[in-house]
Amino acid sequence: MAANDGEVKLVMAYVRPDALAAVKQALAEVGAPSLTVSNVRGRGSQPAKTERYRGEEYVVDLHEKVKVECVVADVPAGDVVDAIADAAHSGEKGDGKVFVLPVEAARQIRTGKEGPDAV
Amino acid sequence: MAANDGEVKLVMAYVRPDALAAVKQALAEVGAPSLTVSNVRGRGSQPAKTERYRGEEYVVDLHEKVKVECVVADVPAGDVVDAIADAAHSGEKGDGKVFVLPVEAARQIRTGKEGPDAV
């Protein structure tokens, strides 16, 4: 298998929080169930929202997003991008983006496996 | 425009929380308003601080920082680094660092655009 020419890739996506469940499912279906997520906040094309505190308004232009990181070796990164992008698509501003970054080395802590085998 | 030789770059910075507002402004001014931020904690050259609980002291050597991620294509990554570094500079230990990482692929979820156009 040389899905990514034998290389390891980090697929990193910023998605809506309510898309997370679908993304998780989609990744499992595409054969890349392992993932790491974190709460982030982002600014993009989505309009800012206004909140109020004792009558005074303030603008919150950072929207809550979830960052999904999925490192793959045997599964083509493109498939993972497709899976995430499909699952997280709503068509409204703020859907987010997916990026692929190169990974030079990988190690599984429990087994000590290295490279593509570690993922 | 081939600001980054047509490539997409991830500019990633660890900055002080109170520098965030200035960084946001600076990025908007340099033409890269889209960004993602998250709360992180870091250890570097900043001295550890001591807290107390019922008289017992403990050392907190992880300081609160904000991680800023900004993916750019048309805007030169160097400009973004400059903008962040300027806005986050206080001159005291703990100002943080900016790194640039290569991005191999990008996809905007809403529109399906790929590559530099997605950013």
Next chain:
Amino acid sequence: MAANDGEVKLVMAYVRPDALAAVKQALAEVGAPSLTVSNVRGRGSQPAKTERYRGEEYVVDLHEKVKVECVVADVPAGDVVDAIADAAHSGEKGDGKVFVLPVEAARQIRTGKEGPDAV
């Protein structure tokens, strides 16, 4: 010193929260004390756990992990990977993984130093 052929590397690891203290110590010992950590949640080989709310069960398949980021220049990335992997090893599922990513540019905000010197 050209530990990484003069390049800067980002070592990024997902580890168990209770391994953090050991990882911090190990990184300091290997000469790379600066690091940034954040709370993440991940899914891998570790079995999901079941929680209950007023008698109704729900599955939490995302386990709490800590993401450790350590950018190095003079210290070989491999040493850092070893240090983290050793410190975070318990041998049970869920120990996590370590990845190395290339970094193209670096800047220290306080001093303005660039490249390997910035790290």
Next chain:
Amino acid sequence: MVGTLLQATDVAAISESIRAVWVLVVSFMIFFMQPGFALLEAGQVRAKNVANVVMKNMMDWSLGVLTYFVVGLGVATVVGALTASGTAVDVGAAFRYVDDPGSWIDWLFGAVFAMTAATIVSGAIAERMKFSAYVAFTVVMVAVIYPVVQGITWGGGLLAAEGVLGSAVGAGYKDFAGATVVHALGGIAGLTAAYMVGPRKGRFDADGNARPIPGHSMLLAVLGTLILAFGWYGFNVGTQATVLTTDGAFMGEELGRVALNTTLAMGVGAVASTATTTVLEGKPDPLFAANGLLAGLVAITGACIHVTWWGALLIGLVGGVQTPFVYRWVVDSLQIDDVCGVFAVHGSAGFLGTLLIPVFDTAGFSLAQMGIQVLGVLVIGTWGVLATMGVLGVLKVAVGLRVPEAEEDEGLDLSEHGVSAYPEFGAEDAPVADGGAPEGSPVADGGRVVAGESEADAGTAGSDETGTAGSDETGTAGSDDPEEVN
């Protein structure tokens, strides 16, 4: 020691004074159940709906006392007279308390019970009901729905010994401190309202299977429970108001019975519910322990003066054990999303406890009594369901019952009130570091913090902001954009 002789009038004044101290203190304690409910409910919703929950609670009380003063108590009296056998209805007299300072202590004592009934409902329909519709409902609850029940029971109407039904059956409905008059009415109104409003998004999956939506703080739920238990002593023991009768008799045994029965029933309720869930789920469940404690209290509320101590234990046991089962039945069989389980805790527990009164009555079992208890439960339950459906049916047409789905996702704090309950914490609205930009320098790219009262400014800020941020590098945004929201 020479002195003037004390006369009987003095004894009356003394007796009234003692009674006033007692009634006032217990009224304050019952008022204190309001924060108890606020916490109990707030703890059982997600962080994004907390401000809405406490706002509803404040409005229950605030609007409620005004309504009950101007309308509620009078309606109760009128209904009582209307449904009594052969009492003339004097509407003027029914509202005379409004100008009679001598009756205002008792008005307050009545009001705190009415507000308890109203507040219970909010726990059932949390996290998706429109604030305006809820407020309208709570006003009707305090103006009519509760007063009718008060009138037909404690007000001497329909179910009372002198009421049409009561005198026909030959026994007056027994519900000492409001297990059904207050709690089960609130519980069944809540259940009905939860049915009318529909379940929260995600509460049931496509196949109709229930999916839990954990509340954001078990600590607050338990704290609310214990505050309620404190107030409940006022509720139950305080109802034994005649500490000293006008002819000078001390009511120590009655007070002691109520205090003991209340204590034992709450204890056994918590223990029984815990034991039940330990068997069912394998582990003792703190939220069910808290719910069982309250269910034990509800169950004994009507019975506490009437039954033996071991009767109280058994009634509390029933209250505690039934809680998990009734809750699951509501969820799984009725498919109703009663967020705080108010039917299991206040509804069924109240009905069951009140039905059991004749069984453990210190006065012995009486078939007539059992008959009127059954009739009473049916009448109150039916009224609670129908009145709630009627009022909410009208409100559904008039203003709608439910917030739009997008607002439910976002949380009612933001959509209904424009605020965050916990701006620094939590999954939903935690600002990163710069506090959502309330501090520091002006918000980047034109977004600006707008002070205070001008809606116009807010609109401008919003469009400035999005105007700038929206024109991203690809330059394509804009044409396919949905309208902008603030």
Next chain:
Amino acid sequence: MVGTLLQATDVAAISESIRAVWVLVVSFMIFFMQPGFALLEAGQVRAKNVANVVMKNMMDWSLGVLTYFVVGLGVATVVGALTASGTAVDVGAAFRYVDDPGSWIDWLFGAVFAMTAATIVSGAIAERMKFSAYVAFTVVMVAVIYPVVQGITWGGGLLAAEGVLGSAVGAGYKDFAGATVVHALGGIAGLTAAYMVGPRKGRFDADGNARPIPGHSMLLAVLGTLILAFGWYGFNVGTQATVLTTDGAFMGEELGRVALNTTLAMGVGAVASTATTTVLEGKPDPLFAANGLLAGLVAITGACIHVTWWGALLIGLVGGVQTPFVYRWVVDSLQIDDVCGVFAVHGSAGFLGTLLIPVFDTAGFSLAQMGIQVLGVLVIGTWGVLATMGVLGVLKVAVGLRVPEAEEDEGLDLSEHGVSAYPEFGAEDAPVADGGAPEGSPVADGGRVVAGESEADAGTAGSDETGTAGSDETGTAGSDDPEEVN
């Protein structure tokens, strides 16, 4: 039944007993306003200042009761006598309560009012005032500032019917339970203190526009509000202390009036403030609802025994409606950063409500009464401003009023007390996973957790730590470093 005849002395003992039960219970309830204030204020500050807020509250009460026992009550009596027309001043007698157990119940009743006034101030100056300066101020507040007002009003001095001004005008100042004596004094002292200390960093931008700094928990603010409302029943109704007069008359109508008016005013205050903000902001605002509820209570506090029920409604309405407007005026026009809005809630509401007493007085309108009300408000307001400015002016020179900017950024919990209120949560000090290293193996690179009391060790740990971590790979750190802090 043969028995000895009851004598009048017994009636006195009975009457005193009933009164003692009542006064003690309401005093306990008023004490319970302390956690109410603590929560109200804690909810309105950022998480990084929560421990400082509750610490100030604990010190208000703890230092306050000591001060009020040793000094405060005596000063009040002396001032009362000094400013009465023709009363001889007997300083010894004024302090005799210190050794008179028979007066200690009343001392406690007085103390809980004094401590309420003191506590109000802390809400205005939160998040930036030095702890040492605050503590010093609060001692003076309880020793002198409040006792003076107590003396010239309830103490029979200046403004009382027998006081210099009161007897001149021909009417005694009416403020039943302390709308101005306690609340408005606290509110205006708070406003003045907030002015003296200056706004929090970031509260106003360079152009002087206000920028909100949201508090960390609306839930806590509302919980505090409802606890205060509970205590307020003690405050207001409890002031009607003579449940049974010594000649045997029961004060039921008076108690009823106070209880009803208090209830209606708080209800309408919350509703009115909500309605006002709904009009102004487009959405009902929970924090203003809570503030309005309190403002309604403040407004009626002086009036509750004097006015008709509809007068109470109108006074509560004024209290509620003025809250958002006065708050904005303080922020926008005065540019004062009154963190918890204590002037709008306790200050202006108290003054307005007290000025309105003659308008709705059951005794009818009297010009003399109106005159003394206006004079009273002026005297108390002026005293509050001047005394606060004087004391804080001295403290500014002596110890400084404000923490350094870096400490304000960091949060007062850490800088003033060395602690985190929420070590596991929150934006400011949330340790990641290893809990800031309180658990697990020794902290990396020589940093070591140091147990307890030795400051020396702490210093060592700090320098070990920074020594190692400071020498980063570039080897350049060190020369340009500012001094290290622990």
Next chain:
Amino acid sequence: MVGTLLQATDVAAISESIRAVWVLVVSFMIFFMQPGFALLEAGQVRAKNVANVVMKNMMDWSLGVLTYFVVGLGVATVVGALTASGTAVDVGAAFRYVDDPGSWIDWLFGAVFAMTAATIVSGAIAERMKFSAYVAFTVVMVAVIYPVVQGITWGGGLLAAEGVLGSAVGAGYKDFAGATVVHALGGIAGLTAAYMVGPRKGRFDADGNARPIPGHSMLLAVLGTLILAFGWYGFNVGTQATVLTTDGAFMGEELGRVALNTTLAMGVGAVASTATTTVLEGKPDPLFAANGLLAGLVAITGACIHVTWWGALLIGLVGGVQTPFVYRWVVDSLQIDDVCGVFAVHGSAGFLGTLLIPVFDTAGFSLAQMGIQVLGVLVIGTWGVLATMGVLGVLKVAVGLRVPEAEEDEGLDLSEHGVSAYPEFGAEDAPVADGGAPEGSPVADGGRVVAGESEADAGTAGSDETGTAGSDETGTAGSDDPEEVN
């Protein structure tokens, strides 16, 4: 005004009525200490153990009242008679209260004290003790350990004037409201239990140095403290139960003394503890301020009716100052992990305050009194240690005292109760965004949310889940896997 003459019997009824109002209200207030303890303890543990803490508190009360009704009070009476000099033991009579409604008010008053003693223990052993073992211990505490102490003191036994020791020494043990009978017993039982259970993982490092484990909310700890202070007024002042004696005397001076001394001691306790820590640590410590406030209250609890006001000040001072020192001694010298510092707050403060009674007694110093105080403290302390060791020794063998280390790591909320106290917050169990999948579509890769009561389903879901997720890309998982847990 003609009336019948009042007779002495009426005075008795009136006196009993006033007493009943008083005793009931203070009993409710003392019950309200339960949420105070729950908050105090919850604030001092990590978020992952909060549900377990409040669950233990609910069980203390719920199981406790049942136990104290069926067993506890009777045991106290029997023990009292057994250890009195020359009283016949009538076991039947000792349990007669069970069927005597006239005694049930007093039973409740007794019960709230017993439950306080039991609850104190839970703060010492938090975060690692098995729930089942704790519950078993608390039942024995309420059934036997506390009743024995009650019997030998207030019950007229061993230490009382008429007891074997008391009559030998010639003085009865003085402990007015339970500084030792309730608090120090709870404190020393807690200390012993903490020793038996062992320290939390990470509390001491390999070298035996203490490492702090900060609790998750200082706010909750302080709120709990202030709620306790409120309840304490009931505890202390309420013990002066005979507001009006049956022969008509008003107890105003006694009530005043208790109220004043309680207030002063809590004030000085907080101030003294703050001052001590400011000297020791350089900064005023809010948690020690709160602990000192409670220690001042504990110290004065036994003494409040007996001592002068300045004696109360000094006793409170001792209580406050000793708190930090005793706490450190327990940690550093005894190496016992008493999580909430219950020995320093309730134990040593109670013993010291009670030993100091003769020194400041308004009745003057008496050697016999000092003798019995010392003896009493020794007897109660020894009994507390031995009884706790005995019971826990048996439980250690029977069910084990401590959860496994993995469960301690995970938190007792999850391991003992299967729940998260704060599902949306916190380091331990914060779900990311999708709420741990309670909402939204089915959990990816076969994991499915399982409704309610079926354990079987849960098992299935677990293995589905792990089956899929476990087979990762490398295909190597499985063979070396430890068994799967749900």
